Amino acid sequence: MDAARRCVTGEAGDSDPVTGTRYQRWRPPRICGRGYAWLLPSLTLVGIALLDFNTGAQYRFVSWVVLVPGIASAVCGVWTTAGFAVLSLVTYVLVDNAWPDQYRAGLPDFLLVALGGVLAVFAAVVRTRRERRVLHMQDIAETTVRAVLRPLPRRWAGVEQAGVYLAADVEAQVGGDFYDIQPGPYGTRVLVGDVQGKGLGAVEAAAALLGSFREAGYFEEDLRTVAEHLETRIVRHRMHTAVVGSQDGERFATAVLAAFSREAPGMVDIINFGHEAPLAVGPGGVRELPCGDGVPLGLSDLTGGLPPTHRVPLGPDETLLLVTDGVTEARDRKGEFYDVVRDVGEAVAADPACAEPGRLVRRVRDGVLRHSRGQLADDTTAFAVRRLPEDEECPGLPLLPAAAEAQRLPGWGRGWGAWGVRKTSEGG
CATH class of the missing domain: 3.60.40.10 (PPM-type phosphatase domain)
Known part of the structure; x- marks a missing residue:
């Protein structure tokens, strides 16, 4: 419910006098270190790298790491998203260079991953600002509740x-x-x-x-x-x-x-x-x-x-x-x-x-x-x-x-x- x-x-942190449960104000997982939000982009990054290594040269999946900062922007904070953007670039370079020259994805996909990281960081900034506004409105609503009831x-x-x-x-x-x-x-x-x-x-x-x-x-x-x-x-x-x-x-x-x-x-x-x-x-x-x-x-x-x-x-x-x-x-x-x-x-x-x-x-x-x-x-x-x-x-x-x-x-x-x-x- x-x-x-x-x-x-009751207010956040107080016990519900009817059910006996504790009021816990919802907080988005903006800082990955405080929860497990970092797991999803991390597992995605590792999975893409392993998939690329374990498929033939004609099937290259390393460019999919562009999804990693995008996922992070939806569940993590700005700095953590930026970290995943950099990590995705590094992973792309290491995995791509492990293949012979004729099978490398090269510069175009590198630019794609870099652009995806920049856009993901921007999206994380917009999302966290919106969350702060929502939390502020929730605080106002809770104050109104306590004033009326x-x-x-x-x-x-x-x-x-x-x-x-x-x-x-x-x-x-x-x-x-x-x-x-x-x-x-x-x-x-x-x-x-x-x-x-x-x-x-x-x-x-x-x-x-x-x-x-x-x-x-x-x-x-x-x-x-x-x-x-x-x-x-x-x-x-x-x-x-x-x-x-x-x-x-x-x-x-x-x-x-x-x-x-x-x-x-x-x-x-x-x-x-x-x-x-x-x-x-x-x-x-x-x-x-x-x-x-x-x-x-x-x-x-x-x-x-x-x-x-x-x-x-x-x-x-x-x-x-x-x-x-x-x-x-x-x-x-x-x-x-x-x-x-x-x-x-x-x-x-x-x-x-x-x-x-x-x-x-x-x-x-x-x-x-x-x-x-x-x-x-x-x-x-x-x-x-x-x-x-x-x-x-x-x-x-x-x-x-x-x-x-x-x-x-x-x-x-x-x-x-x-x-x-x-x-x-x-x-x-």
């Missing part, structure tokens, strides 16, 4: 989470799907959404919504107020893009905003902005939570208000599974949609441990790729979060600077604890 279709909540600890703020993101655009590596967790003095808030459209405009809108969520999710006590901030932010973003003349001025986003409160340990609050219905997955099976009974973010003026807040039960052994339409609309060759409820239900029935967040998103990811045969028509995201038992909550870390004021807020000391505003390596 290529880098764009891994879970992108910041790495999240597997166990954080009283919940265990796992997320997987599959980009439909393999080159871009990031699109309009987004998810995040924001702990605060009033609980842990979760946001999963999908911005309408694709491209950089969708990425910008997703980044704007996540920035607003990270602030409002921490400071605002009422979940509905957080929703109002998100609605206002997408409207402001649309206004800004319209003013600057962008063609992305009609963006909206479906989303699910959820809150885990310590005051209601067996419940979860959900506001659904026209998104796919959240799923509660546990040993007892799969059940749908309130569906998208509201309009997407950015379109509340059509209905005159935000969607209602639903408080629904969520057992201690149940996991909240949130997916985007890239999951539910994945099609097979017959045009049939992927049935995530049935697939997850079968997995949980066979093994109740599949309800764990990491195994759950892995099941969804593999199911989507298997059903669509890897041909994704849309960005695909699956995010699973489950409340941790009180004795497994995160270890104590320094309080954020704003926590001193938050501690004086009503309800601060009633079981929530200071872990809701702990400082993390990402800034909380």
Whole structure:
């Protein structure tokens, strides 16, 4: 599976929180000494020389060494290609002079090999420059991924989470799907959404919504107020893009905003902005939570208000599974949609441990790729979060600077604890 279709909540060198594999950034074999790229042109050179020695005088193959620097230019660095170009010339002279005068290929083929070496070096220069540009663009894409989908600890703020993101655009590596967790003095808030459209405009809108969520999710006590901030932010973003003349001025986003409160340990609050219905997955099976009974973010003026807040039960052994339409609309060759409820239900029935967040998103990811045969028509995201038992909550870390004021807020000391505003390596 290529880098764009891994879970992108980690960076190069980090472990994938879902699969446990290591992120390895692809690097072309530009320096032969660091790999085995030199073997192919070397074996070709030796093979041509032996072929020329072991055939009759009427069949001369030494001129084929012109292929050697060409092969090197495709897999090796510039200086190594130049070395193979010189080596090819030397080999040509030695092998050709080993034959009697009447059988030698002579100067014309020598010039051919020399010209081939020069062209190969030039091709290697062009290729390595292009590779540097590609790697630079990959670095930019990876930085964008980390800015939009910041790495999240597997166990954080009283919940265990796992997320997987599959980009439909393999080159871009990031699109309009987004998810995040924001702990605060009033609980842990979760946001999963999908911005309408694709491209950089969708990425910008997703980044704007996540920035607003990270602030409002921490400071605002009422979940509905957080929703109002998100609605206002997408409207402001649309206004800004319209003013600057962008063609992305009609963006909206479906989303699910959820809150885990310590005051209601067996419940979860959900506001659904026209998104796919959240799923509660546990040993007892799969059940749908309130569906998208509201309009997407950015379109509340059509209905005159935000969607209602639903408080629904969520057992201690149940996991909240949130997916985007890239999951539910994945099609097979017959045009049939992927049935995530049935697939997850079968997995949980066979093994109740599949309800764990990491195994759950892995099941969804593999199911989507298997059903669509890897041909994704849309960005695909699956995010699973489950409340941790009180004795497994995160270890104590320094309080954020704003926590001193938050501690004086009503309800601060009633079981929530200071872990809701702990400082993390990402800034909380």
